[in-house]
Amino acid sequence: MLDHPTLNHLRALKLDGMAEAFAELQRQDDAAELSHAEWLGLLIDREAANRSTKRYQSRMRAAKLRHGGAAIEDVNYRAPRQLDRDLFRQLAHGDWIGKRQNLIITGPCGVGKTWLACALGQKACRDGRTVLYHRLSRLFADLELAHGDGRFPRLFRQIIRTDLLILDDWGPERLTTSQRRDLMEIVEDRYQNGSIIITSQLPVDAWHDVIGEPTFADAILDRIVHNAHRLPLDGPSLRKNET
Structure with missing residues (x-):
């Protein structure tokens, strides 16, 4: 034998x-x-x-997804948050990632913006794409430290090369000078090279004020918004129904 x-x-x-x-x-x-x-x-x-x-x-x-167990098959379409079922199912196919397009998910706290973004990220991983999740405030803090300790080039390459970058919880604090510069470098290098999902409690119309400096704001938003799908949500917090 x-x-x-x-x-x-x-x-x-x-x-x-x-x-x-x-x-x-x-x-x-x-x-x-x-x-x-x-x-x-x-x-x-x-x-x-x-x-x-x-x-x-x-x-x-x-990917380091905040909700690693989120999956598109588990999306609750009956939750009162005005989720566009047809659009989300279209997004779940992932063609927009292949086309290097972006996605903006907006809505009040607790309606599941981050969970939906992570579900799309998990599906992208299943489809063989690389994904990276960052809570935006923590990313800015990490980038600031990286500028000082020599990690910035490596961290920046990681952010730029991933197929899908998820930037969670945009705003409401106004960006600092260094944050505007770092964000501009990220969206500039990813423009037409990779996709971004941004989640925010703020409507897109308010983002210009968050960026602060008009020239930077125009350049950053032009690269993010013009080829982006939008998934606006609205309704009460779903966390109130959790047991």
């Missing part, structure tokens, strides 16, 4: 999916009826599925 040596060789070659499938087939009485080609096909299928799962898990770890 070559059971154990074969398993050891598969694991040594890091073919863990094939090793698991091989062990399972050895325990099945009807496996002897399979041809060599059928055996090999089952082993290869399991290895491919195993590697796909590991890549997905790696993308999810890198």
Whole structure:
């Protein structure tokens, strides 16, 4: 019997999916009826599925989504928040990410803006895309520190190269000079190169005042808004219904 040596060789070659499938087939009485080609096909299928799962898990770890369990299949369309079902289902297909378009989700506190953004991020990870979540206030603080300790180039590359960047909770505090500069660099380098989801309690019309300096505001908003889908929400906080 070559059971154990074969398993050891598969694991040594890091073919863990094939090793698991091989062990399972050895325990099945009807496996002897399979041809060599059928055996090999089952082993290869399991290895491919195993590697796909590991890549997905790696993308999810890198994404650092605030709601890692959020999924588009679990969206509550009956919640009183005026969610456009047709638009959200269209967004769930992810074509807008491939086209390097943006998404703006606005609405009052508690209507699920962040959860919906994370659900779209999780679906993007499932589709093989890279995703990165940042709460905007914490990102600005991290960038400020990175300017001083030499981490800025590496952090900036990470932000720029991801397929989908989620910037959560825009506003309401007015941006500082360094924050305007950093945001301008981010949206400039990502423009037509990657997609951004922005969530905010503020309507888009109020963003100009948050940025502060008119020249920066015009340039930043032009790159974010002009090719963006908009998902405005409204209604009472859903947290009040949580038990």
